[in-house]
Amino acid sequence: MRQSWKNNPIIYPVASGKGGTGKSTIVSNIGASLAGKGYNVILVDCDFGGSDLHLFLDVPIKVPNLGHFVNGEITTFCDLPRPTSVKGLKIICGGSENIGMANISEISRNEIKNYLYELEADYVLIDLGAGTGKNTLDYFSFVKTGIVVCTPEPQSRVCAYSLLKNSVFKSFVEICLPDKNVTQILENFIKGPGRRNGKVCDLVDNIRVKNSSISYEIIEYLKSFRPGIIANRVRKRSQIDDVNRFVKVVREFLSIELTNFGFIRSDRTVLEACQTGSLFVLDNEEAPASMDLRRIMDLRIK
Helix, strand or coil: CCCCCCCCCEEEEEECCCCCCCHHHHHHHHHHHHHHCCCCEEEEEECCCCCCHHHHCCCCCCCCCHHHHHCCCCCCHHHCCEECCCCCEEEECCCCCCCCHHHCCHHHHHHHHHHHCCCCCCEEEEEECCCCCHHHHHHHHCCCCCEEEECCCHHHHHHHHHHHHHHHHHHHHHHHCCCHHHHHHHHHHHHCHHHCCCCHHHHHHHHHHHCHHHHHHHHHHHHHCCCEEEEEEECCHHHHHHHHHHHHHHHHHHCCCCEEEEEEECCHHHHHHHHHCCCHHHHCCCCHHHHHHHHHHHHCCC
């Protein structure tokens, strides 16, 4: 067990390329499992346009939330975490009922990111919105250990790839900004090969010709960016193989090592828990989904 609050919390942003993957369900159940091991955990609902994480934990949305912080009604960020029925587990609600929360300013996003490191917790899990909007990319990219949740459908993997690709190129834009010539190379790649089957390694080679220091910085970024993927609602072995192939595609075209965290089987226990607003990992510890989640945590969530 980590010594609480002696160091910055371990932060895991959790995203999905598309909605309906079960991302919020996984976030809330991982949080409850970590709290059950004696860790202090805070869940942060940064799905600003559709915050619903509180529904999994029976917390009223009207409690102080990120919406109140962004609009200035609450000025102390550490007042936002609210207790749940699970010992050791707190939540910061998103506050999507506030008009404009889906498109908060960059200043507000950066302020929240800075405060996340100051939270008194061992683990902070950030539940992000689906897709590749500014909020999602910003929070998914600000640490190098984000988790992508996808389902077996091909569309889900396509959207997951888009999330990873946009995250990578968001960082490339920031790295290349000081050199106009390199920025032009990047823009040409994005408009051309990047739309089809262009490989990041080829882009890096082109940048190296103009600016070796920037190409080196990009390479170092790619080495440090270590997202993971969880396959949810898996029904058969071939769907696990699909994820392994997806990891290889990401390596080949984006030049990043995507860690396969594992899979969670399709399980009626999960559906029943969602319908009752409870946590499947606590409702039935012997359910297939509960055992799969614990396996992922034992191997990957450290």
